[in-house]
Amino acid sequence: MTQSKMTQPSQVSSQIFPTPDHDHGRCTADAIKHAEKVCAGRGQKFTTIRRQVLQALLASHRPLGAYEVIDHLARDIARPAPITVYRALDFLMENGLVHRIESRNAFLACAHNHDELSHGQQSLVAFLICDRCGSVGEIPAAPVANSINEAARNTGFAPKLSVVEITGTCAHCQAITT
Structure with missing residues (x-):
């Protein structure tokens, strides 16, 4: 491939990790519109509490615990019961609008349409977790997860879930220190 046709690492990073000066209001609005579309398309209700939980997660690009x-919600509304928030998180996860970051026991808003990105494969992603700023990006990981699952099945193990989490330093934080 010629240099002009190759995707530069900084271009890939900017698609995975938003730049610190990105239009976060637009980013949040687009994610809410995506959630409305997903719920409407599936005939499900995007209730007020589900919207509020998603908006709390969209307040930054960092995972938050329940x-x-x-x-975050208690700043603007009566403090919701934990079960209410957990139910909203479960709904949002079931609909691909939120991911659980296992290593942090936290949740991350997602505006990607994984059904369209998976091309017929199970929608599996790897989470790239920046140790410095706490931001989390995601990349397709179906080939890696499928290989791991196949290796596990070859031992007689029946895998249920593959989660790939990689910690390191995002390009934005690397640029600050160089």
């Missing part, structure tokens, strides 16, 4: 979501 109690951090509750604290």
